[in-house]
Amino acid sequence: MRREYDFGKGIRGKYAVRGALGTNLVLLKPNVSWVSRDSTAINNTLRVLIKTLTQPEKEKSI
Template sequence: MKKEVENEMEDELSTEYDFAQMQGGVRGKYVERYRTGTNLVLLDPDVAQAFPNDAAVNEALRLLIQIAQRQQPSTAMGRTE
């Protein structure tokens, strides 16, 4: 069964993707650069359903940050309400 899957995948590749002809490639060459500029977070399915896209998640988190920052001054000054 595994050979059938491999053959199907080979058939789907276009002829210009002949990796056997490529020389000098280094696996993971840019992985560190990618990781420093990327912050991926896996959302649980129930949370992901609440947000249609990454922009909606970012907007919700920014609002949460604003609310949290508004709460900090009153607790930082020793006031309890």
């Protein structure tokens, strides 16, 4: 840290509870991230993929 940084008025653990509730950060590679505009689009895409992968084989072929 640089000496000019002043954290004297900072609040320790201000966001700790929010982070403990399950906040996840996922870094996407550039060749993947360009496809989606925002986190909502990425989440929707992942939901479709998960649904497809978890369907029984009989339903997948239909």
